[in-house]
Amino acid sequence: MAVRHLRILTVALLSGSLLSLAACGEDPPTPKPEAAVMGPAVIQAEPTTPTQSPRAGAPTTGACYRLSAADLAASTNSSSPVTCTDPHNAMTMRVALFPTDLQVTEPEYAQRVCARHLASTTGLSRSSVQGTVFAAHWFGPDAEQRAAGARWFRCDLVARTEQGTKRLPRSSAPLFNGTAPDEYVRCVQMRNGSTSDAVYVTCDRPHRYRWAGGFEAAGTRYPGADDLRTTVTQRCRRFVGSGPFWYVHPTKAAWRAGDRTVSCFRSVG
Template sequence: MTVHHRHLRTTMAALAAGLLVLVSGCSEETGAGDAAMGAPASSTASPTPDPLAGAPTVDACYKMTYARSQAATNGSAPVNCYDDHTTITYYVGTFPDDAAASDPVQVRKDCTAHLAEGLGLSKKELRSSVFSWIWFEPTTSQWSAGARWFRCDAKAETGGRLKLLPAGSSPILTDGVPDAYFRCVDNRNDQGRYVTCDQKHDYRWAGYFQARGGASYPSRKAFEKQGKGCYEFTDNGAYWVTWPLEPGWDNGDREMNCYKLTAG
């Protein structure tokens, strides 16, 4: 699965909002003279912040490009889930009410934990697929108004493009992963191109295991040596193996994926 990283929202907007409240609070002109003259006490109630202000709904579908999916926020209108769409919201979470910025660690944990269920897949089936997740946070104005939600969308990506998702609401799959979303490798001309299995391919995903190693990122030679663990999934046949990149390793990813040679 792809691990996603997003920027930390700058706290300047939140600080500015807080400063505005302080300034407006100090400008209230109340004093003992008002009460002595019999005037009613001034009481301007502040609206209660709504952490879900502007939040999307689970099962909302969207048609967006890969480039648009990389933005921090998304104001696109949802489309009918039986029409063409490239993402579907499967989970909406919230940050603490007093959060001054989005928390990518919480997002990664929650979006990852709910993805398989949102798609209707087992964890192993999810790993065999090109499905992953993206997330969006409130706009600056929504954040200043008290919004603390984040949105997890499922997507299917291959070759730097988003594929159209199956029609219908979440869970969108009920009978495993079809070839149109299954992970394969096209190694013609030694290109090692990752494709879905409905296209010409040489290797098909067969299983995964956890790499050994500490905090330090292993060398390529060490990964290749551990890659022999793929024989377990390929009946001692030829295999293709992938391992985490260093940023993923630093975030705790230890997954090595094995692909079995196939006639395709």
């Protein structure tokens, strides 16, 4: 019995010692919270300015399209390209940028640049292109692309006639090797046999006059119809010979806009 009492007393003394240490010793350190309780740190992102790109949404050179009259009347175009071996009436000749310090209107600048690529794209000389129905047509970026910094423009080759646009050959540029087929060459036909009712047609259709050559008239001021007629008669003879011929020269308004092109058509009988 004594032994049993002693064991109980010993436990009691030990318990008292623990209580005494807890009461008289220094405060235990505050436990650190676990990382899992804190969770990941949240850092607020600083506002950034969207990246501006002059080629935002720019199309691809060499792409081909089937464009409607409404498409060609619009200032921008988002039509999906088609395979150039499939029927198409437009081909992108070049994608260029408007200068940041543009000194003229966008249409004037784009048309001037696009026209320079007609010869290399068609495979014709610059003078020969003048006698065809090939023309340069341009599109610019849409509002969303401009907001993203876009200042590109797209130069398309089209074959434009009085009836609309013709299909282009199913091949890549250059389309020809120096000579265009009659379906793309410009001719003149007299409706009802009247010289006052002349229309442009392609030379694969009945016609009275066929394009023979052309030139750029000189001078900054419009010379007047009479003086221009004299110049045209003299210079067209080298292309049309001694027979009758037809010519087209710029109007006064076109001259002021920078057009100096004169086209000479020889008679085909």
